[in-house]
Amino acid sequence: MRRIGDAPATRAILITLATLLTTLFLVVPLASIFYQAFAEGLAPFWHNLSDQYTRQAIMLTLLIALVTVPVNLVFGVFLAWLVTRFSFPGRRLLQTFIDIPFAVSPVVAGLLYLLLYGRTGWLGSLLSEADVQLMFAWPGMVLVTIFVTCPFVARELIPLMQAQGSADEEAAVTLGAGGWTLFRRVTLPKIRWALVYGVILTNARAIGEYGAVAMVSGTIRGETVTLPLQVELLYQDYNTVGAFTSAALLAAIAVVTLVVKGVLEWHTQRRGKRHA
């Protein structure tokens, strides 16, 4: 069988070009992060990593991700179920709403939250009377991260569930399955990998979010500084190695994310082939 672009010359040229461009455009920046982190050897790297503020930044970043991911996971599943399994007025509008975080620049997102929950905002002034501080503390940073990352799970699920249709679920209901059993036994196995992929994306973005979090952080060292903010702070402290140490940590998380995703995809493909 012959396919377009199968001529050995075309093939070689295109693969080489793609590899070259990717190397220049993606691999070199990635490599340079690690190069700069280890520029002065292993000792400064470890020293920077064990810095108290860096450790606290890691903890805060993990906390934000740990709260954000489950919240958006639950929301994403409900939303996807709603818009793919039912037809009701306003469905298209709801789907556009979920795209708002993609349309709003993260800085604007942070600003909106600040204007609402800050001391001068109408909700914020009520909260501050009740002595509740959301902004410039970790709850506010969690809130904006939830905002910024909420479309990822839903966006992964909706096209898939749409394509799958609801015939299986309807059959199960006719057989008398209840809501939870239906979801767990029929739907979940079909969307599992898309769900995991959505979680991975949400997690990566929650760890790496910069613009929105910076707006509501107040950058109190050791308290409200996340890892990406720590990168910038150290960078401005004449501590390039320190900055790139934190950056390397974030890049390492990114690489792990990519590997996990790659393994998952490979897994899905294999399953796909087996079932086909």
Added chain:
Amino acid sequence: MRARVLPGFTLSLGVTLLFVSLILLLPMTSLVGQLAGLSWSQYWAAITDPRLLASYRVTLLAAATASLFNALFGLLLAWVLARYAFPGKRVLDALMDLPFALPTAVAGITLATLYSRNGAIGALLAPYGIEIAYSWLGIALAMAFTSVPFVVRTVQPVLEDLPTRTDEAALTLGASNFYAFRRVIWPHIRPAVITGTGLSFARSLGEFGAVIFIAGNMPYETEVVSLMLATRLEEYDYAGAAAIASVVMLVSLLLLLAINLWQGRFYRRLHGGSFPG
């Protein structure tokens, strides 16, 4: 409307509406609140300041360049990844998602380090008079980097799903490779290419974290809209900032809406309109 056989409508509607109102819509009220304080003429003046107009131009130009680059780069990579088997393919494939996984601020600092006059890549280009960091090219570079995955990831699945017989038919008729690609493959992937490019463009318009480290921030030359917004805040002018934010939001939302509608049409065409997409 069909009968609701499936359970969970009320529950999922309730959860979704609660979440959408609290997380997404409530903060929007503060934007409206700020804008309500402006008269139409004040609003118009706030969004048509000459320096701001220049920053629209810079942002649009850089975002267009970035998404055009991504269209070509993405098409090439999607083709190579979908059509060929070669060693290292899995790594190349995984790398495509790197810009989404890497925090934008890290990307910005790294790109500025690499592409400035004394950086590893910048030093190679400097003798030829090519300056990337601190010029609008740098802005375009940062935007392109952060939105790489959009085109690749929308085109790749479409290419993978194309049946082999499409190619064969064209080639047995004696068409050249290029002609066959243009006449047979391109019509199939065009919607995906346009969707991906559109998403990449929308993302680029709002990009701040990566851009701010590599933009020269020169008035009328390398100031992006996000920076103008930050400047308004610096002047304690929340209404002015909100006005700029509203313009950016409107453009991006319209773009996304257009993409959604286009996708819907495309989807219906592919699947015969069986589901109200």
Added chain:
Amino acid sequence: MLTTSPLRHAALAATLGLAFAGSAAQAADRTLLNASYDVSRELFADLNPQFVEQWQNDHDETVEIQMSHAGSSTQARAILQGLDADVVTFNQVTDVNVLAEQGGLIPEDWQSRLPNQSSPWYSTMAFLVREGNPHNIQSWSDLVGSDVSLIFPNPKTSGNGRYTYLAAWAATQQNNDGDEQATRDYMRQLLRNVEVFDTGGRGATNTFVERGIGDVLITFESEANGIVQQYGEDDYDVIVPPVDIMAEFPVTWVDENLDSDADRALAKAYLEFLYSEPAQRTLAENYYRVNDENVSEEFADRFPQTDMLRVNDVFGSWDNVMQTHFASGGTLDQLQRR
């Protein structure tokens, strides 16, 4: 099985949150949050341990000083929106005024609460040039040569940049006997010579030092000397022009954010400590100019003589400066217009 997993997540998050909240609280009896400007990190890293030790000796209490660094205006905005800072140490009077005028967080007469208009130290603008000063930059008028490229932060977003703008304006105005048109022409050329407008002081430093861009970096004298200390005396020279501006560094405690008399006393003691001789010595060691006579004599050779003009004398008041020069459509915008 599945039901336990969200629970486990929640529990994990809660534990982590507690561990996190606990980490700061268990360390010290009291905490004090100091919201400061961008380039004061090294300074307070030196000053804070001294105060902590002094307080420990006098009151038998451990105090933790938390620092938050960002541009002065960014900090003021954050405090207006609810950042719970106990004291502010800024580089611009206007940003403290805002706390009184827009937020009512401090009294209008805050400047009279501490000596020297509540400014424990001051500085001026300096030129950092590359080794040997190839363009022979000595004063403000040398900066507008057609082949000189400048780096200083954006006056729109940085207090550092604003002082540079005001110093250049004031010095030139004095030089040409108040001919405003000539001053404007000079300023237009000065702004045109800028190669990169970073948003903050440290961004500009990085552009000049790490990226190697520009012939002259204009920044605070303290920052310029700090760079020389950090990156080697052989590579750069610090030049202080003969006519310059007095950059004040106002400090005050934020009354509305201090809940008890004990907190107020701590905040006040912290700021008063900045006027004490040991603190003033540390400031001078960090190349800030101080008013303490013994200390300034001791460090006299570090600080070149210069005629320091005051913002209030040249421009009327800070409010006036902000209105006419830096507001949207103000003089700065006009000068940068094409």
